[in-house]
Every structure is written in structure tokens, then in C-alpha cells.
Amino acid sequence: MPRLHAPAPLLLDRLRTLLGPQGFVTDPDLVTPWLTDWRDRYRGETLALLAPSSTAQVAEVVRLAAEARVALVPQGGNTGTVGGATPPADGSALLLSLRRMNRIRSISAEDNAVIAEAGVILSDLHDAAAAIGRRFPLSLAAKGSATVGGLVSTNAGGTQVLRFGPMRALVLGVEAVLPDGSRFEGLATLRKDNRGYDLRQLLTGAEGTLGVVTAAALRLVPAVAARAVAWVGVPDPRAALALLRRLEERTGEAVESFELVPADALALVLRNIGGARAPLADPCPWNVLVEAIGSTGGPDPRDALEQALAAAIEDGLVVDATIAANEAQAEALWALRESISEAEKIDGPSLKHDISVPVSEMPAFLERERERIEARYPGSRIIAFGHLGDGNIHFNLLPPENASRRAWIAEHGAAASALVHDRVAAAGGSLSAEHGIGQAKLDEFARLTDPVRLHALRAIKQAFDPLGIMNPGKLVPLASDDEDQ
Amino acid sequence: MPRLHAPAPLLLDRLRTLLGPQGFVTDPDLVTPWLTDWRDRYRGETLALLAPSSTAQVAEVVRLAAEARVALVPQGGNTGTVGGATPPADGSALLLSLRRMNRIRSISAEDNAVIAEAGVILSDLHDAAAAIGRRFPLSLAAKGSATVGGLVSTNAGGTQVLRFGPMRALVLGVEAVLPDGSRFEGLATLRKDNRGYDLRQLLTGAEGTLGVVTAAALRLVPAVAARAVAWVGVPDPRAALALLRRLEERTGEAVESFELVPADALALVLRNIGGARAPLADPCPWNVLVEAIGSTGGPDPRDALEQALAAAIEDGLVVDATIAANEAQAEALWALRESISEAEKIDGPSLKHDISVPVSEMPAFLERERERIEARYPGSRIIAFGHLGDGNIHFNLLPPENASRRAWIAEHGAAASALVHDRVAAAGGSLSAEHGIGQAKLDEFARLTDPVRLHALRAIKQAFDPLGIMNPGKLVPLASDDEDQ
Structure with missing residues (x-):
């Protein structure tokens, strides 16, 4: 790959003119918070944080960067855990924040679909869907900061993948600026579209290395009419898995979440998180947080869950269980699960x-x-x-x-x-199930991935981004004789 | 792209030796049926039908073809409708049938997954899943001939996409031979895997232009405990859509099929298909075939459907409806829907x-x-x-x-x-929702697709298949100054 350049004053002037004071930020107080990843493992530098407010501006930023051979690092809510949105420490790249592009362009109950710009925050998306009697069925602990662009670009997972799949399964369309500054217009809310290779799927999970996702068309599902949340003590993970299959068969796949929590993770939460209370009378070696969903006019998911758990206790699959009696209790059970990372961090x-x-x-x-x-x-x-x-x-x-x-x-x-x-x-598994590769796992990914897959990844990267300006040093391990930081 | 060659005698000799008499077929009686597409619009020629029995044989076939710069046309059940598996008429390509690779390598109720070779026929896959209390939730009229490899390579749709999505949503992993003869080993039954660009998704729907799918890991779901099938007369498609949204909300998305049938399509079936009987007393201008699914121990989907339809009749959304009283009636209603293409063909x-x-x-x-x-x-x-x-x-x-x-x-x-x-x-739609591009829609696809998308498709094709040997002339419109057949 050709060498990249550091951003020259002329380029910075052009970008300042293009983006205006709100979109071209150099004030260290405003820039510094975005130079470190959430886990505080990487620290980057940049000459400017670029914050375009439209797809046209993003396209012009990318065009100018390509012309000048300057690297760009796209960033959403900066909640990733593998340093994928942190610029390099040598200050050679410009940080490209999508957070100002935060409009919901359209939302439709009839289509069960929403078109949201990259900077829309996940919890705002949840609210927008709820307002029309629908929901967006993907959630994670960072929902108050994570953005649509980041969720798409990392193929985010979370606690509802079981039923609805990861982000990849919810993306109906993508609008993106490709590394040459051209605009890929793939935003239609089509449910079926077999026109050639699926570029939406290729951009989903590409961590900004093939272009900048500027908006996405996303699937919605009917709102939840009723939910039942239970905390279940089990003897071991094997019993937990058997319980899951049984619940799936008996509830018509209404089980949306099934989260395993060992005794020590719960203990960390009870110790480090204020207000956390033990859900069961006696600690169990393993626990499961289960959520089952009911539909309008359908049976109460609580009844089905209660019956299934009672039977499972008799069969020895379950040691003890509690079902939330109301929304507050349900939220409290969920808070235990969602606080594990925070409790670990405090520890x-x-x-x-x-x-x-x-x-x-x-x-x-x-x-x-x-x-x-x-x-x-x-x-x-x-x-x-x-x-x-x-x-x-x-x-x-x-x-x-x-x-x-x-x-x-x-x-x-x-x-x-x-x-x-x-x-x-x-075991035939993956070293990155949901967090991606970023920079944190790049070496291990290269070490453990077979050459055929690596060759294909590099060929795709080269085909889309021959100059190598899009988020270099992330996701795709370069061949050892290539030049790139 | 470099010019391709016609298969030379030396190459054919090597392939004959490699594949043996069962795998190297030149008898016209055995070859001819596979040279025409299902709709009888394209007729191809080939010097040999290659039928390898293992992934290793496929890899060696592709390697030899790449070395000799000879085109290959992969083929499954040959039930496609866009000529995607028909070789060119000039006999320059070899036909590569995957039908002998028809083993189910593994199937697991605990994993809700199956690993099937490319030649496994869809109805056999249905049976294998049923035998372990699971099902593969994709079906289509050609299920008795369509194969896993073809279903993956065309991202097949069918009548259950509503709930479970097209093939793309069911593919957990893919094993493929890439155009240089290398083997892509992506068969794990992982539910989540964020290691770089999703090559499984790229190969799904690629119509054999990026490589040969030799096996796939596919998702299974719990078996159906009960189903309710109804034939519903509606005044117009708008009422049909309103009915669908209402059913989805009230049945917890248990609606798996919702097929629109106009009066003239039904009339064609009643006229041309033996044994077909009108489902409603009086013909309706539009009809819908609805299938709703119930789970073990859950409420009978019949009751929910009956109530919802009764309410819809009162509200004027529905004119008349009949619910199948047993499996035979349900099958008869489905036969009406699945015979439309056949009835049209006879017409x-x-x-x-x-x-x-x-x-x-x-x-x-x-x-x-x-x-x-x-x-x-x-x-x-x-x-x-x-x-x-x-x-x-x-x-x-x-x-x-x-x-x-x-x-x-x-x-x-x-x-x-x-x-x-x-x-x-x-209208922002797609000229190929589920059948693909093949050769039938190549010109229209090129005419109506924006240059950014076309450029990206060509770049991917070039990156994977620089010699252009994999199913040339299908799916990817070449740039006008490129050379190809």
C-alpha cells in the first residue's frame, strides 16, 4: 500500500472551511475525551476532530483525505472495547466523528422499519420505536452512548441476539461514503433484495475500514405487550443450556435473553455496585437471567415461565428461581447483569x-x-x-x-x-464473538487465522481502499511485507 | 480480465482421471437435462459435466481450471429462474455439479444446527431436521430438487422469509473453494463471530461467481407443535397488509407465511391443476394464505387466528375466510399457492x-x-x-x-x-427480490444500478476471481471495455 501522509496545513484549512467551527474541533477540552478508548487501554492523538453534519460533508471530507492520502478514523459513541475507534498515537490520522449526524430520517410502523443516521444514540432509537408502538430489538449496557453507526460497523451483539440476531440481522440497508469519497446509496427498507453481492453485509462489521457508514435502515418488531424476567439458580452451565432448549420449545421462542452469571460475577456486583441486592436467598454456583416476551392478546409469558421453571426444579435442572413481580423488580434483575463489566472495572x-x-x-x-x-x-x-x-x-x-x-x-x-x-x-471457536478485532486483537487474529481467510480479507480491503486511508491498523492484519503502522 | 480458453484435451484427461467415470460425465443422455434452465429460456453446451464427490476433488477441479484458464459453471438442483446455472452456448465452460456431495455431515438439536454438503436436497434437509425434533425454516416450491449449495448461492427466499428471513439469515457458516482452488474453511456453527469481513455473507447470494460453496452450516429452529393454515378473502392488498400487522401484534410473530393471491392467479390454478378446488364459496378479488405456528404447551394457534379473523371480518378487513380443519386441508390450501407458477407455465x-x-x-x-x-x-x-x-x-x-x-x-x-x-x-425497489441476477437480468441490472454499486461489485469480483473463471457472464455486469465471452 502507498504511504500515507500527515495532515498538512492546507488540508486542515480546507476542512475548517468545509465544516465550520462546530464541525472542525481542535480545542483540547473537546477533543481529548475522544482520544482514549472506553477501557482506557489506548491513547491517540489527532490534529483535529472532524464532525460533519451531513452525508455530503462526510463525502467531501473523505474525498479531501483521499486526495491528500491522510488517514481517517471514524468514531461513534466511542464505547467499543478493542480500540477500533481510537486514532494512532502519532497524530497522523484525523478523527471523524459521526455524532452530529443524529437525525431519524423516517420511521414507519407499517414497514416495521426506521432509517437513522449514524450518530443516533441507541436509547434514542429505542424511544423513537416505542413512540410508534414498535421496538428495536437490540440492546447493550452502553445503550446511552453507543450510536447506530458504531453498532452497524462493529456488528454489535448484546443481550437479545438469541431471538433476533446481532446487528447484521437487523440491518435492512446502509448508506455509506466509500474510501474514494463516493456515496453508496443502499438505504431502502427492502426486506428482500438479491442484486449482487450484499454490500450492506460487507459494511456491517467492517469497523470503518471499507468506508464510513452514515445512515442505516433498520428492522423494527412489534412492541412488547408483556415481559417476564426471572433469575434462576442452576447447578452448572450444562443444566442452564438444557433449561434454555426446554424453554424455547415450550414458549414458541419467546425467550429473548438467556444470560449466564456465575456466583463470583454476582458477588463482584453485590460488592461494588451501590444498591445491588442478592436475588436468591442462597447463592447458587451459576445463575441465569431469563427474559420471555408475550404478545398482545396472547398468554402471559409469566405463566409459561413459572410452569416451566417449576417443572425444571422438579427435574433438578434448576435449584431456585425468582420471577420479577413488576417492572421495577425486572429492572433490578437486569441491572445485576448489566453491572458486571462496571463491577469488574471497579475491582x-x-x-x-x-x-x-x-x-x-x-x-x-x-x-x-x-x-x-x-x-x-x-x-x-x-x-x-x-x-x-x-x-x-x-x-x-x-x-x-x-x-x-x-x-x-x-x-x-x-x-x-x-x-x-x-x-x-x-474448539473451533472465535476469539472475537461480538467485540470485533479493532487494534486490540489484531495480532492474535493474524496468528490464529488461516491464510485463505486472511488473504480474502486483504483482497477486499485492497479492492475498496487501495490507498489505505480508512481506519488503518484496525481489523485487517496487513501482510508482513506491506507498509503500514 | 484475461481471456479464457476452451477446455483442452489435456485438461479433460486430467479431470477424467481425477473424478473417475461417475464424476466425469459426457454421455449426452446424462448431460443434456442439465444444459437448460428450469424455465427453458437458455440452452448451454459443455464438453463435460464434472461431478466431484468431495471438497478435495472440487478444490482440485478448480485449481486445474484456473491453471488452464477455463470457465466453470457451478450447478445444484438447476431450479433457478434466471439462467444462473446454465453454461454458455459456445461450450467454452465446464459444468460443475455439486449433486454428488449430498451428505449431512452433522446435525445437533443441542446446537440447533446442521452441517450439510452442497448437494443435499432441501426436502431431505427438512426430513433430517424433523428426525431430531427440529426444523429448517425455509421452504419453496422446488424443495424436491433445490440443493443447499444452490439455496446458499442464490440467497433463496420462499414462503417463510417473513419470520426467519431468507437463506442469508440461516447460514451460520460456509465451506467453499475459492477461484484459485484454495479452501475457505468457514463451517463452524458459531452464532456470533466478529472476525473481519463476513465472508459467509459475501459467498451467500454470489451465484457461484466468487467460488464454489461445498457445504454450509445452517440454523435450525424448534419443530412445529401445531400450525393453523387459513385462506382469507380480502377486498384489496391494503386490507391484506393491515391484516398482517394486526396478526403479528396479536400472535407474537407466530405468523410465518402470508402469501397474497389475486383472483386470476387462483383461477389459473383451478383451471390448470388437477384436483384443485376453490377454497371459498364466492371468489374474492384478493386472497391471502396465512400460516401461524404454535409451540409445545402453548396455546393453539388456530384459536388465535380464528379470533383475529373474526374481528377482522367485523372491521371489514376480511370478506370471508376458511381455516384448515386438519393437515390434509392445510396441505390442499398450500398446494393452491405453490401451484401458481406451474399453472402459469401450463397456460x-x-x-x-x-x-x-x-x-x-x-x-x-x-x-x-x-x-x-x-x-x-x-x-x-x-x-x-x-x-x-x-x-x-x-x-x-x-x-x-x-x-x-x-x-x-x-x-x-x-x-x-x-x-x-x-x-x-x-419506487426505490429491487428488480430482483429473490431470484437473483444470473444471466436473465444482467442487462437490466446494469442499466438501473448506480455506478458506485456496480464499481464495488466489480472490485469484489476482481479481488476474488482475477482470472474470471467462476461462472462468467452471471451476476456481475462487466465494464463495457472488459473482455469476456
Whole structure:
């Protein structure tokens, strides 16, 4: 790939003129917060934060950057966990924020669809859907900051993937500016469209390396008429999975969330998060948060869940369970699940792994690999929680209590993560189930991915972005003889 | 692109040795049936039909073809409608049938997944899923011939897209041989995997132009505990759509099929298909076939459907309705819907359009454009039927009764289709909702697609298949200055 240049004064002048004072930001107080990733692992620099307010402006920014061979780093809510939206530390790239493009262009109950610009915040999207009696069935803990553009570009997952799939399954169309500044107009809310390779799907999850997503057409579903939320104590993950399959068969796939929470993750939350209360009388080694949804005029999902859980207790699949009696209790149960990351963060640094294996293999994987890792690093603890029904667990390693965590991670982190990833690869799994590759996992991705796949990824990158200006150093491991930071 | 060569005797010898007598077929009786498309619009020639029995054999076939710069045309059940699997008439390509690769490699109720080779026939896949208490929720009229590889490569749709999406939404993984003979190993049954661009999605719907799909990992869902099938007479498509949204809200999205059938399509079936009987006492101008699904232990979907239809009759959305009292009646109602294409075929040639527009716009589109086309071509009739809930209608034009249909189509077909496609484009729709581009729609696709999209498609094709050996002349309109057949 050709060499990139640092942004020259002439380019910066042009961009300042194009974007105006609100769209061309250099005030350190306004720029600095966006130069660090959410987990505080990467720090970048940039000469300017560009914040265009329209697709036309984005197209002109990209055109100018391509002409000058200057790198761009697209950014949404900056809630990613792999450093995918953090610019490089050498200040060679310009930060391209989509947050000012935050209009909902159209929304239709008849179409069950919404067209939202990249900067629309997820919780605002939820509200807009609710206002027309619909919902957008994807949610995650960062919903107050995460944006549509970031959700699309990272193919975000979250706690409702079980029924409705990840972002990829909800994207009906995409509008994007490609790396040469051309506009890809793929925004129609068509349910079916077989005109050539699916560019929407290619841009979804591309982490801004193939272009800048400026808007997306997204699927909506009917609003929830009633929901039942339960906290269920189970003896082990195997019982949890058996419970899930049983609930799916008996509730017509009304189960939308099925989140696994081990005793130690719950203990972290109870210790570190104010107001958190234990949901069951006695702690269980493993827990599941279940949400089932009911439709208008349909049976109460509470009844179905109650009956199924009672039967499961008799069969020994379930130790104890509580069903939320009202919305406040339901929210409190959800808060326990959604506070795990925050509680971990307060506890101190940990080594995180966002892995997937085939669903049926996850219980054995958890048991086997937890033992293996804890034996290899005495005193360390594995906290494994998350989306069991998707085969996607956050498999996090807490360093030994008596060590300085930061020092331990600096010394052992790379080797420990490599061991986890090796085990995942051996099980036919993925080292990035939902968080993406970004910069954090680039080396491990390159190490563990077969050459055919890598070759295909590089060929696509080269086909779309021959100058290499779009978010260089993210997602696609470059060939070793290529030149790129 | 570099020029391709005709298959030389040396290459044919090598392929014969590689594949053996069962895999290297030149007997005209065995080859000829596969040289014509299902609609009998294209006739191809080939020096040999290659039928490898393993992925390793496919890889070696592709490697040899790439070395010799000979074109390959992958083929499954040959039930496509756009000539995508028909080789060129000049005999320059070899036909690559995947039908001998017909093993189900693994199937798991715990994973809700199956790994099937490209040649597995859809109805066999249905049976395999049923045998473990699961189902594969995609079906279409050609299920007795259509194969997994073809379904993946064309991103097939069918009558259950409403709830579960097209093939694309059911593909968990793909194994493919890329145009250089390398093997892409993407078969894991992972529910979530964010490792770079989604190559599975890129190969899905690529019509064999980026490689040969040799196997797929597919999603299964719980078996149907009960189903309710109704034939519903409605005054117009607008009422049909309102009925759909109401049913979705009241049945928890248990509605899996919602097929629109106009009076003339039903009349064609009653006239041309033996044993077909009118479902309602009096003919209705428009009809809908509805299927709703119930889960184990859940309420009977019949009750919900009955109540909803009774209310809809009171509100004037529905004129008359009948609910199948048993499976035999349900099958009979479905046979009416699935016989429309066959009844049309018996009636004589027609001009077919497989279009989509945003769902909410389809009722107005149907009314407006039917009138426009019939006025433009006096005596012609539009028969528009299909997947209203997906915004996907088969908008077919029957030439005037007093004309020779074949002659009329030869004279007016291209202009009439162009008019239909123009109207679809003006409505922001797609000229290929589910059948793909193949060779039949290549020119119209090129005419109506914006240059940015075309450029991207060509760049992807070039990146994967720089020699242009994979199914040339299909799907991707080449730039006018490119050389190809």
C-alpha cells in the first residue's frame, strides 16, 4: 500500500472551511475525551476532530483525505472495547466523528422499519420505536452512548441476539461514503433484495475500514405487550443450556435473553455496585437471567415461565428461581447483569476474552478451560459470564489477589490470552464473538487465522481502499511485507 | 480480465482421471437435462459435466481450471429462474455439479444446527431436521430438487422469509473453494463471530461467481407443535397488509407465511391443476394464505387466528375466510399457492418480474402499476402474487389472449419488462427480490444500478476471481471495455 501522509496545513484549512467551527474541533477540552478508548487501554492523538453534519460533508471530507492520502478514523459513541475507534498515537490520522449526524430520517410502523443516521444514540432509537408502538430489538449496557453507526460497523451483539440476531440481522440497508469519497446509496427498507453481492453485509462489521457508514435502515418488531424476567439458580452451565432448549420449545421462542452469571460475577456486583441486592436467598454456583416476551392478546409469558421453571426444579435442572413481580423488580434483575463489566472495572484491571464456541460445547469448554487456566496461573480466577444461548461468553481472567494486577497483566497477560485463544481455536471457536478485532486483537487474529481467510480479507480491503486511508491498523492484519503502522 | 480458453484435451484427461467415470460425465443422455434452465429460456453446451464427490476433488477441479484458464459453471438442483446455472452456448465452460456431495455431515438439536454438503436436497434437509425434533425454516416450491449449495448461492427466499428471513439469515457458516482452488474453511456453527469481513455473507447470494460453496452450516429452529393454515378473502392488498400487522401484534410473530393471491392467479390454478378446488364459496378479488405456528404447551394457534379473523371480518378487513380443519386441508390450501407458477407455465409463456418495494408501498404500487401496464399494453393482464409481508411480489404479465404469446413477448417483452423495472426503481425497489441476477437480468441490472454499486461489485469480483473463471457472464455486469465471452 502507498504511504500515507500527515495532515498538512492546507488540508486542515480546507476542512475548517468545509465544516465550520462546530464541525472542525481542535480545542483540547473537546477533543481529548475522544482520544482514549472506553477501557482506557489506548491513547491517540489527532490534529483535529472532524464532525460533519451531513452525508455530503462526510463525502467531501473523505474525498479531501483521499486526495491528500491522510488517514481517517471514524468514531461513534466511542464505547467499543478493542480500540477500533481510537486514532494512532502519532497524530497522523484525523478523527471523524459521526455524532452530529443524529437525525431519524423516517420511521414507519407499517414497514416495521426506521432509517437513522449514524450518530443516533441507541436509547434514542429505542424511544423513537416505542413512540410508534414498535421496538428495536437490540440492546447493550452502553445503550446511552453507543450510536447506530458504531453498532452497524462493529456488528454489535448484546443481550437479545438469541431471538433476533446481532446487528447484521437487523440491518435492512446502509448508506455509506466509500474510501474514494463516493456515496453508496443502499438505504431502502427492502426486506428482500438479491442484486449482487450484499454490500450492506460487507459494511456491517467492517469497523470503518471499507468506508464510513452514515445512515442505516433498520428492522423494527412489534412492541412488547408483556415481559417476564426471572433469575434462576442452576447447578452448572450444562443444566442452564438444557433449561434454555426446554424453554424455547415450550414458549414458541419467546425467550429473548438467556444470560449466564456465575456466583463470583454476582458477588463482584453485590460488592461494588451501590444498591445491588442478592436475588436468591442462597447463592447458587451459576445463575441465569431469563427474559420471555408475550404478545398482545396472547398468554402471559409469566405463566409459561413459572410452569416451566417449576417443572425444571422438579427435574433438578434448576435449584431456585425468582420471577420479577413488576417492572421495577425486572429492572433490578437486569441491572445485576448489566453491572458486571462496571463491577469488574471497579475491582481492578482484568484480562478480557470475548469468545464463542458452538453452543453445545460451551458448558464443557467452561469447565475444562477454567480449570486449566486457573491451574496454569495459580491464584488467578476466571469469571465467565454472558450469552450462553449464543455460545458467546466473556471469559475474563482476574489476576491473583496478592499481585499488583497491572503488573501481573503486563508480565503474563499476553501469554495467558494466547493460551485462552489457543483453546478457543482448538474448539473451533472465535476469539472475537461480538467485540470485533479493532487494534486490540489484531495480532492474535493474524496468528490464529488461516491464510485463505486472511488473504480474502486483504483482497477486499485492497479492492475498496487501495490507498489505505480508512481506519488503518484496525481489523485487517496487513501482510508482513506491506507498509503500514 | 484475461481471456479464457476452451477446455483442452489435456485438461479433460486430467479431470477424467481425477473424478473417475461417475464424476466425469459426457454421455449426452446424462448431460443434456442439465444444459437448460428450469424455465427453458437458455440452452448451454459443455464438453463435460464434472461431478466431484468431495471438497478435495472440487478444490482440485478448480485449481486445474484456473491453471488452464477455463470457465466453470457451478450447478445444484438447476431450479433457478434466471439462467444462473446454465453454461454458455459456445461450450467454452465446464459444468460443475455439486449433486454428488449430498451428505449431512452433522446435525445437533443441542446446537440447533446442521452441517450439510452442497448437494443435499432441501426436502431431505427438512426430513433430517424433523428426525431430531427440529426444523429448517425455509421452504419453496422446488424443495424436491433445490440443493443447499444452490439455496446458499442464490440467497433463496420462499414462503417463510417473513419470520426467519431468507437463506442469508440461516447460514451460520460456509465451506467453499475459492477461484484459485484454495479452501475457505468457514463451517463452524458459531452464532456470533466478529472476525473481519463476513465472508459467509459475501459467498451467500454470489451465484457461484466468487467460488464454489461445498457445504454450509445452517440454523435450525424448534419443530412445529401445531400450525393453523387459513385462506382469507380480502377486498384489496391494503386490507391484506393491515391484516398482517394486526396478526403479528396479536400472535407474537407466530405468523410465518402470508402469501397474497389475486383472483386470476387462483383461477389459473383451478383451471390448470388437477384436483384443485376453490377454497371459498364466492371468489374474492384478493386472497391471502396465512400460516401461524404454535409451540409445545402453548396455546393453539388456530384459536388465535380464528379470533383475529373474526374481528377482522367485523372491521371489514376480511370478506370471508376458511381455516384448515386438519393437515390434509392445510396441505390442499398450500398446494393452491405453490401451484401458481406451474399453472402459469401450463397456460403459456408469460413475462415474469420478481420485484420488491418497501412493504408499506406495495399495495399502492400494485394498484397503480397494474393499471399503468395494462393500459400501455391493451389486452395484457398483470398477475401479481407472492410474499406481501416481505414486500416481494411476482409481478407477471400475461400477453393479450388473441396474440401468440411467444411472438408477443419477442416483440414487446424487453420494453414491457423495462417499463416494470423503471417503475420499481422509481419506487426505490429491487428488480430482483429473490431470484437473483444470473444471466436473465444482467442487462437490466446494469442499466438501473448506480455506478458506485456496480464499481464495488466489480472490485469484489476482481479481488476474488482475477482470472474470471467462476461462472462468467452471471451476476456481475462487466465494464463495457472488459473482455469476456
